Every structure is written in C-alpha cells, then in structure tokens.
Amino acid sequence: xxxxxLIPHLFRTEYRKIIAVLCKTFGLEHIEIAxxxxxxxxxxxxxxxxxxxxxxxxxxxxxxxxxxxxxxYLKHNKILLDKIMxxxxxxxxxxxxxIIDLSTENIRDxxxxxMFAVCxxxxxxxxxxxxxxxxxxxxxxxxxASAFLTNxxxxxxxxxxxxxxxxxxxxxxxxPLPDEINNRLDVxxxxxxxxxxxxxxxxxxxxxxxxxxxxEAMRLTFSLIExxxxxxxxxxxxxxxxxxxxxxxxxxxxxxGEAVLYDEQDETLWDKKLIQQGEYFLQQSSRGKQLSKYHxxxxxxxxxxxxxxxxxxxENILQLYNQLLMLEYSPVIALNRTxxxxxxxxxxxxxxxxxxxxxTHNHLYHxxxxxxxxxxxxxxxxxxxxxxxxxxxxxEDKQLIQRKIDAL
Amino acid sequence: MKDFLFIFRVxxxxxxxLSAEELQNVAAAAKxxxxxxxxxxxxxxxxxxxIPGSGKVLRSKDIITDGPYVETKEAINGYLIIKSATIExxxxxxxxxxxxxxxxxxxxxxREVSTI
Numbered sequence: 001x002x003x004x005x006l007i008p009h010l011f012r013t014e015y016r017k018i019i020a021v022l023c024k025t026f027g028l029e030h031i032e033i034a035x036x037x038x039x040x041x042x043x044x045x046x047x048x049x050x051x052x053x054x055x056x057x058x059x060x061x062x063x064x065x066x067x068x069x070x071x072x073y074l075k076h077n078k079i080l081l082d083k084i085m086x087x088x089x090x091x092x093x094x095x096x097x098x099i100i101d102l103s104t105e106n107i108r109d110x111x112x113x114x115m116f117a118v119c120x121x122x123x124x125x126x127x128x129x130x131x132x133x134x135x136x137x138x139x140x141x142x143x144x145a146s147a148f149l150t151n152x153x154x155x156x157x158x159x160x161x162x163x164x165x166x167x168x169x170x171x172x173x174x175x176p177l178p179d180e181i182n183n184r185l186d187v188x189x190x191x192x193x194x195x196x197x198x199x200x201x202x203x204x205x206x207x208x209x210x211x212x213x214x215x216e217a218m219r220l221t222f223s224l225i226e227x228x229x230x231x232x233x234x235x236x237x238x239x240x241x242x243x244x245x246x247x248x249x250x251x252x253x254x255x256x257g258e259a260v261l262y263d264e265q266d267e268t269l270w271d272k273k274l275i276q277q278g279e280y281f282l283q284q285s286s287r288g289k290q291l292s293k294y295h296x297x298x299x300x301x302x303x304x305x306x307x308x309x310x311x312x313x314x315e316n317i318l319q320l321y322n323q324l325l326m327l328e329y330s331p332v333i334a335l336n337r338t339x340x341x342x343x344x345x346x347x348x349x350x351x352x353x354x355x356x357x358x359x360t361h362n363h364l365y366h367x368x369x370x371x372x373x374x375x376x377x378x379x380x381x382x383x384x385x386x387x388x389x390x391x392x393x394x395x396e397d398k399q400l401i402q403r404k405i406d407a408l
Numbered sequence: 409m410k411d412f413l414f415i416f417r418v419x420x421x422x423x424x425x426l427s428a429e430e431l432q433n434v435a436a437a438a439k440x441x442x443x444x445x446x447x448x449x450x451x452x453x454x455x456x457x458x459i460p461g462s463g464k465v466l467r468s469k470d471i472i473t474d475g476p477y478v479e480t481k482e483a484i485n486g487y488l489i490i491k492s493a494t495i496e497x498x499x500x501x502x503x504x505x506x507x508x509x510x511x512x513x514x515x516x517x518x519r520e521v522s523t524i
Binding site: 325326329331334337338353357 | 446447
C-alpha cells in the first residue's frame, strides 16, 4: 500500500478503534467527545506527518496521541471524570492510564458491544447503516455521502438524529442478555446485510469504495463469529453468503468498469479461496435447527458457484427461492424464482407465472420477461426490453438493457 | 386487499386409489401451486394440512365423538389464507389447484375473512 492509500486506511481502522473504546469508557451519551478526540488526533497526525514524515509505527502513534488527548480531556472535565471513576472503582489501579484501555482485547470487546448499540431497534434502518459506517467502520462523512449517493448535509442530519436517539433512549454499550441475543442479533445482521448489499448491488463508477463497504460488512460479521456468544448459525450463514458473492468481485466488472452479467462472467476470475471460505461457513451454519433467510440465500449463492447449468443446480435454486418466498415476500425474490422456474422446469411455465406477478413498474420484471421471450417471440421481447429501458434508473442498468435490445 | 380462507375437502378413499407416483405428483403440483401464489404476494398464511383420523367433535361439553371426517366424501384436509381484491380473483386462483385435474372428488370452499 502506498502512502496515499495507507493514510485513509489507517485513519479508518484507528478511528473506529478509538471511538469504540472511548464510547465504552465515557458512555454513549458522550459519543461526540469521543469523536472530537478522535478527529483531533487525526488532525494532529496530518499536520505532524506532513512535516516530519510518517512515524515508524503510525498506528501506535495514533493510539498514544488519542490516549493523551483523552487523559487531558478528563483532567479538564472533572464532571466526566467523576462520572467515570466510580464505575471502574474496583478495577485497580485508578489512574487515567487504565481508563483509556486501548489493548487489542478491549478494542475487540468494545467494537462488538458498539455493534449492538448502533443496531439498536430504536434507530431507523437508514440511520443505523450510516452510523455503522461512521463509528464501526470509521468512514468519513463525505465517503458515507458518496456511498449513499447523497450529500454531506443529509448524512450529517441522519447521524445527529441517530446519536440523539441513542442518548435519549439511554442505550448502553453492552452485549444483550443471553436470552435476548437472538432477537437483537436479527437487527445487527440485517444492518450488516444491507451494508453489504449497499456495496454490492448499487453499482457506480467509484467502485473501489463500494467494494470496501462489502469488506467492512464482512469484517463486522466475522467479529460476531469470533465471539462465542454471537457465533450462531445465522451469523455463519450470512458470512457464507457474503463470501460467495465476494468471490465474483473481479469477474463482475470489465476493464471499462461496466457490469458483467453472471452468464457472461469468466469463471476463472472467481476467487476460489472465497468460495471455499463460503463452503466452510455454510457448513458451520447448519448446526442447530434454525433456518434463516441467510441460510437460504447462502444456499442459492452456493449453487451459483457452479457455472454449468445442470438440472440439479436449478432445481435446488428453485426450491431455495420457494422457501425464501414462504419466509418473506419480495418482488426481487419472486422474479428470481421465476427465472429459476424457467431453468428448472420450462420457459413457457415461467412466462405464465411471470405474467401473473404484474410488477409492471419494475424494470427487472420487464427485463426478465424480455429474457424469457427472446427465443419465443421477438416482438414481445422487444416490447418488454423497451419498457425496461424506460423504467431503469441507473446508466449501468440502461446500458445492460440496451445491449439486450441490440442482441435481439 | 381482502383475506380469503380456502378450506380444502377431499375424499380420502378416492385419494387412496391413486398410485404412489400419482400421489407424489399431486403433492408436488400442490406445493408449486402455493409457491406461485406466494410469488404473486397473495399468500397471507400458508396454513396447514390436517392429519386424517385425528379429530374429535364436541356437540356439547358431554357429547364428544371421534371426528367422522375420514369416512365422509368431503373431509377437511387443510386450509390456507390468500390475499385478493375480489372473490372472483380468489376463485380463479383456486381453479388452478391440481385437485381439479384429478377425478377424485374433493372441493375448495372460499370464504372471505371478516376484519371485525
């Protein structure tokens, strides 16, 4: 990694560590203090490093500076200190040195607990994701804004509201009780799943950042696996799902930055290691009785790691989509299931079922019908593709559909 | 959207005359029928199938008999709830049930669920 990449990367990883530990120490109601200390630290780093060059161990440098700043802060804020000290009265010795514990162990523990705080059900989903990116992943406001294709003001507003909520609801940084973990984990996993999808499915030109969203979601999911209490089957299933999808990163975009559809991908570009990783965690997820939607989606992703069309592959995928549909309806699942129906059973059957879906305002619906009709009735295929072209919103989608029209 | 309860009645004796393969086909087709309803976002509750010969009927607190349903030509064997705008649409959905491809009796009773 060169310096241009190293510094933002370092800032991100160190920022989230410092925030997690300081929030755990000060309490979430003082999250802004933690953010100020972290930002100050990085400001000082940019200034000092700009003049003197990079220190030998930049991460340790940042940790020390953050620690000193926090200590100073406490010295000048008796109120906060008095509030914190009683809480750690029994963990001797009582110096500021022990208060700001930036050991690997405490960082890991703090981050895990922060994850449950950020993904508290009282916070709106959109805000959870923004907050997760800020405090769990250490993304800058401008990075979050471009990840969401919106402006900094919107993201700031979202974050302020979420932090207000954390304060008002007095959310504490701790793991839920053992009998609550399953329920609370649902929200955490949903947020991680959405964070991943945000990176995976919303394609845009700055795809490097988007790929990082996926890696961050994977890192956070893996930290749940590392903890005994949260290492549950559905977590393993989600991690397997993410691994399978991530294996196609290099294959789903060509040199020009255009999306390459699954059928047209060069499977030699699929990352075998990530596929194996997915297989391992999918196997781990089959302990226990619970069958979550992540299990089903990971199963579907698993079958997609076989490029060749076999009856077995598509019958399995169809059944998995059927189970998903029974668990919860979504138009995308219904459409994907119809595609699987065309592969497993017949195109005629799939067309009949697709037309009953009546998702006429959805460009994917028309793309699917165009695809199903293309060897049966070119006129109908052309009609559906042109409907899809009108409904598609992103230039990438429009480009893909145009290619299909040209190929008719 | 309204909810409609589908009550399935079959002639268990008639079903018994089907070959194992025919039974399997009809079960698979019934499963596909429900999945297609779910794909249209019209499945409110996938319901359940009932175990034949497992019933009791209470006529009063003291008069309890075993369910007679298995022997009748029209024994309830399952239920589910669908969502649809009109009863006509619900009837159309029911028409596609594979039961009617076989000549073994049986029926689907369709009842709008009261929201009060």
